[in-house]
Amino acid sequence: MGERIQSIRGMHDILPEQTSAWHFLEGKARQVVSAYGYQEIRLPIVEKTELFARSIGEVTDIVEKEMYTFADRNGDLLTLRPEGTAGCVRAGIEHGFLHNQQKRLWYIGPMFRHERPQKGRYRQFHQLGVEAYGMSGPDIDAEIILLSGRLWRALGLRNVQLEINSLGSSETRQNYRKLLTRYLSHHLDSLDSDSRRRLETNPLRILDSKNAQTQEILKDAPSLLDALDQPSRAHFDALCKLLDDNGISYRINPRLVRGLDYYSQTVFEWVTDELGAQGTVCAGGRYDGLISQLGGRKTPACGFAMGLERLLSLLETQQLLPPEQTPDIYCLSLGDAARASAMYLMEEVRTAMPGLRITLHCGEGNIKAQLKRADKLGAELAVILGEDELHDGTVVLKPLHDDQPQQSVPQTQLVTKLLTLFKQENRRP
Structure with a gap:
């Protein structure tokens, strides 16, 4: 390697x-x-x-x-x-x-x-x-x-x-540069090495030197505002x-x-x-x-x-940053047929509710493992589609951050139900 x-x-x-x-x-x-x-x-x-x-x-x-x-x-x-x-x-x-x-x-x-x-x-x-x-x-x-x-x-x-x-103006700076250079030349031995170099090339930059001794010298320097x-x-x-x-x-x-x-x-x-x-x-x-x-x-x-x-x-x-974005919905499924149906349903929800953040579980894993993943990501709601739901034409909605009971809703009413739950009128893409 x-x-x-x-x-x-x-x-x-x-x-x-x-x-x-x-x-x-x-x-x-x-x-x-x-x-x-x-x-x-x-x-x-x-x-x-x-x-x-x-x-x-x-x-x-x-x-x-x-x-x-x-x-x-x-x-x-x-x-x-x-x-x-x-x-x-x-x-x-x-x-x-x-x-x-x-x-x-x-x-x-x-x-x-x-x-x-x-x-x-x-x-x-x-x-x-x-x-x-x-x-x-x-x-x-x-x-x-x-x-x-x-x-x-x-x-x-x-x-x-x-x-x-x-x-x-440029004329002001030229005149002031001469005044400042003349003043600092009398303190040459006390200036830091960087300021001595700048005295020949760009003396105005000495004014914002971070060197404490140089700043002390500058206290009595001519003022640019006065010039x-x-x-x-x-x-x-x-x-x-x-x-x-x-x-x-x-x-x-x-x-x-x-x-x-x-x-x-x-x-x-x-x-x-x-x-x-x-x-x-x-x-x-x-x-x-x-x-x-x-x-x-x-x-x-x-x-x-x-x-x-x-x-x-x-x-x-100052603790002003928003919390990290987490999924609104984590969609779980079991079995190939349920996974295909879950993908189709989530596409319908995304079309109807573009402001929602939806994560679709991909790959294997039992319901317990998928719920653990949803909880780790901080999802607000789990949408569950297993073999029984596939047979009945329903999905299970399971809140993940409060004590509300889970509920079963027909797949044909999923978008309507989610619109109510998430108050879609306040959502923005």
Whole structure:
């Protein structure tokens, strides 16, 4: 026997008993994004490496250290997508639905980053993303924040805090970068090695350093908010007022910069202290320069992405996940003729009652063994068809979770009886 093949480190199977939680989260998300008029787009998992190098930034950790990149048989350099925004913009430019148009899009699916696996951070992870194009005002920034906040309410999540900041215009950032670099250069010996490296390549990323000594140095650093030009300040103030008007509480965090180079103006994160070090569950902002950076015409844009594994972990921590789905009906039978009749009857029930979950026993086994299987699966009702029932044209209905007596009903009345028992008017496929 050959050696067993294991899954790749940091890339996990989602097992059958876990998928009902995923369906719950994805279903709530679909309802919310649809309520705001966002349309789904489905994007390739593999893109040209150049797309991410040009959009995310060649000196970011993602591009330098984390991307899964390989040459295909034609020698083209390809990458498993590490995030969704760049691919969404590429699709918009390629298919011509960005320039001089307003577009609201969302997507869901796996992303890939070669990080050190830990709780809430995996090498294959799943994101839901929202992108809005063609709108430059703070109202669309507010809308996508309101959308995310509505999802938390739909899920029942507690203890999720909104943090916001403004990165200003590209000119603002260039000027601020000089101020920050000048300040940090005076503290070079006290900075951690990662921050010293970033001082030459991407100094704004030092602002969200997790190093305690670096954060202490940053307490007296110039503030990015103080460096905003007047239009950027007006945009940010208008966003804050819209959030205030809609009852969204937030904290202004002048150290919030996000990890991708393409952000400008508004940036935000929803964070929690219930997930340890991986406390960000949703993050986004405005990226007005990205479309022209990737070859399209200048177009305003904003969006966010949320990690589904982290959200599921938070839902589990707060005991908000629904119970695992179990069969409504487990159909038992004895003998070849009864099995064939049971299969036919259950097909009729599925047609009449598409919201029911029905498991049909297949293979051998006496009634006691089949009932044990039905009970193990958590079925609510057993439908039993043996030789006597086959002869009489009946079935036995046996409740499995209460003390109600079993009853025999004609096969011709089975659907009617089940409609009554399960109150079919409340069932949905």
